[in-house]
Amino acid sequence: MPGFGHSISHSHVRSKRRFDVNVQKRRYWVPSLGRTVRLTVSPRGIRTIDKRGIDVVVAELRARGVKL
Numbered sequence: 929m930p931g932f933g934h935s936i937s938h939s940h941v942r943s944k945r946r947f948d949v950n951v952q953k954r955r956y957w958v959p960s961l962g963r964t965v966r967l968t969v970s971p972r973g974i975r976t977i978d979k980r981g982i983d984v985v986v987a988e989l990r991a992r993g994v995k996l
Contacts, residue, residue, distance in 0.1 A: 932945070951969065952969065952970075952971075953966060954968075954969055965986065
């Protein structure tokens with residue numbers, strides 16, 4: 929969900945703007961499933977997957993009931 933605020937110019941005129949969330953669609957090969965999955969993840973999520981491994985992250989998502 930985006931945040932909202934103001935862009936403030938040099939003359940201090942305020943105009944509305946959006947702070948969009950930095951998410952990307954990434955494809956990961958999951959050996960335990962034998963296929964690729966497409967996830968919409970944040971940069972922090974990408975780092976978590978790189979550190980812990982895609983199998984662990986996918987197992988946690990499936991335990992929570994997320995459909996992959």
